Amino acid sequence: MSAPMLQSLGYASIPALAVLVGTAVAMWRVPGDAVRSGIQHLAAGVVFCVLATELLPDLVHRHMPWVTLLGFSLGVVVLLTLKFLQPEDALQASNGAMLAAVGVDVFLDGLLIGLSFAAGQVQSMLLTVGLTLELGFLGVAIATTLAANRTAGGRIITTAVLLGVVLVVGAGLGAWALTVLRPSVIDGLLAVGVAALLYLVTEELLVEAHEVKDTPLQTGMFFFGFIALWTFEMLI
Template sequence: MTATLSKVMLYAALPAAATLAGALLALLKQPSAGLRSAVQHFAAGTVFSVLAVELLPDLMHRRMPWPTFIGFSLGVAFMLGLKWWSERGGNAEGSRDPRALITALGVDVVLDGALIGLSFAAGEKQGLLLTIGLVLETFFLGASCATSLRTAGQTSLRIGITAAILGIGVLAGAGAGAVILNSVTPVFIDALLAFGVAALLYLVTEELLVEAHEGKETPVQAAMFFLGFILLFMIDMLI
């Protein structure tokens, strides 16, 4: 238990630091729309690669269809509810209430951390690969947090503190995921992994790629999705 927890927390420290780095970079200089789109495509490709190569095959091999169905369905419902919460209080132009958005981001990063902890049910390699994908995702969560709070008129100090709290949320979620992994039966682990798969699919299709397509897209930006996918796929074969 102690060894697993220490590894999980070590891995989780990377996306936690990426959350803070994304916020600080957004405060210093906003990346261009083209660069944001390219990196979001790349991040979506890496996360999708982990799903296709590691997590989904592991669920298939477990052969627990009903826990998988229930966990997946709850994951979809949770992510849709989270989307509704983050958009509540928006104005006619579609901007979102920063308080609701930050709450949703907080839940999101805790869930990301928990997924790192739970991924150890499939193996340490799977945990490492998922961490690589989530580093890019949490980087943009931090940048989104900073941009939203800056638009709302918050000070740089308050934005930095909020980003640090989000980073702590990643670590807290990872610790909780590791504890759950060592405390529940395989049936519940299967359901929780299916919940995580649904959350990651939502992340790729409804967040990263949707935001990446907001502006005019070039073939190079689109190709970054496939580059992220194949790079993580190659890493998986080499380690």
């Protein structure tokens, strides 16, 4: 197994573990609305920082505008289709329909971790930090929703484990793709990933964070996440 593959799987194991931790925390005690909103703002700021300072500049420097446009457009179409197919009320939706949509999202996250090695190891590490926060909250959300649907505790844990496996598999495929695909295809896949992260920030993390009344502290967590990761990036 190549070094990039091992690194990709190692990085992916961190957010995969975060899913389990978030699930366990929610099964023990569901965080309050204010705490969840703050975490979501923080995760959104971190992910947006990775986009603005690493992935987007890297795509610009690749100078493949038409490939990037095609990949980004494809990503948007896929994500909007998933949004259309996903029931609006998760508590009324079947567990299968909800988890299928979540599984696709998690797979794309893992794929992007593997592909991000095309931009560099630092970029992969920063992306992993952002996705760890996001997937930790995802574990909380999944456990809360399944528990509300009267799913057994053992099945909730099994679901979290499977989502972690899907993430790691996606990362492995992304790292493998770097060794066999042409640079133009890699560029297109990275553009798909950029669309997925933008969707994550604007249509998931921030939308859900604003379901409760914001306080200056919660809103400030977005900017804190952004500047904290940006500062860390400049120091390493």
